[in-house]
Amino acid sequence: MHLTLDALAPGFADPVHDTQAVFRILLNALSRPGTIDTIETPLPAAEVATRPATDGTPRAGLAAFAALLALADYATPIWLAQPDAALAAALRFHADAPLAAAPRDAAFAYVHATATLPPLDAFANGSAESPEQSATVFVRVDSLTDGAPLTLSGPGIETTQTFAPTGLPARFWQERAALAPLFPCGIDFYFVCGAQIVGLPRTTRVEMN
Template sequence: MNTPAQSPQIALSTLAPGFADPVHDTQSVFRTLLDALSRPGKIGKIGNVLPASQGDARSSLPRARADLAAFAALLALCDYSTPVWLAQPDAVLGSALRFHTGAPLVDEPQDAAFAYVHDASTLPPLSCFALGEPETPEQSVTLIVRVESLTQGSPVVLRGPGIERVRTIAPAGLPVRFWRERAELAPLFPCGIDCYLVCGDTLSGLPRTTRVELD
């Protein structure tokens, strides 16, 4: 059973704005997210869909810690039926999600439909998250992890659906155990975890069907 975290009252004066054009911006971001999962390792870019508060640290508007891609992805994916777990406290992001999407925040990672990890070094073991059941594999978590870079880390080779032969990615900042723990989940397919790696306004998808080889 999902256990919602305590929801303090939202002060509109300190609320981070959502999409400027909710319908079209949600569709645009969702297409980018879908393309990223269907073409693992391809780097996608989120367009200018959020006000200056999220893209410009000089803005006087409230600003979440989450990068633009992470914030936009959560706004596009979440609704009242998708509990969210934030690995690092972010009052601005939490208030924005509750207000703009209706998504409840939960205290435990296993209760989340979506989980956001702002600091990749603090990523809990993947076994802490919902993996789905064989009859309902869709009831697993989608993990959004902010990394230092999508291109400047140790190379990782990807194979599987959506990749013609192989694709190499080089995310920086993920704990090494992430790849080992992910490989340990492979025998559980169709259960597992779909993941987005985000950095700034860019992101890359890593679905559960993708096989990973460390270079």
């Protein structure tokens, strides 16, 4: 799909202020794993769509679109699990972010449909010398509260925290557990649903109830 400048999805109305506001929410989400935060920065084009976008509207919801706009730049390739010309064009135009051809090449990844989530070892998880050179993955889920409850513990959680997303494949938790022995390497996740977002850093332990 070819997008004209007029059809391009708008970015932040106040790029400096809005980027800082979203970045603070993203930091808070990772520092308090399992806690639901809401991104209130207005982005009228970032409406959740259940069908492929045909009008220049990105298929990502507000939280995912705002987060990628706030984090991405020319040095952070983004991998989209589902081709989305509108989202790709908006990220290139507003953030100067290149698209990654494969998950392994991405600094950030966005998975709009969990059925398209690749095996987690397909993403970069850093190295012993540079564990920070790993992917941060945003996954859209159907709900952050209606699934089977999980018990989270670890840094940022006083005792335990319950998290109950829906739509993730069962293998996700098995594959994530397999990455734990590689710490400090690993992958940080954000789960998004509309304007809501939950952080799950590599340091968080997850128990199935």
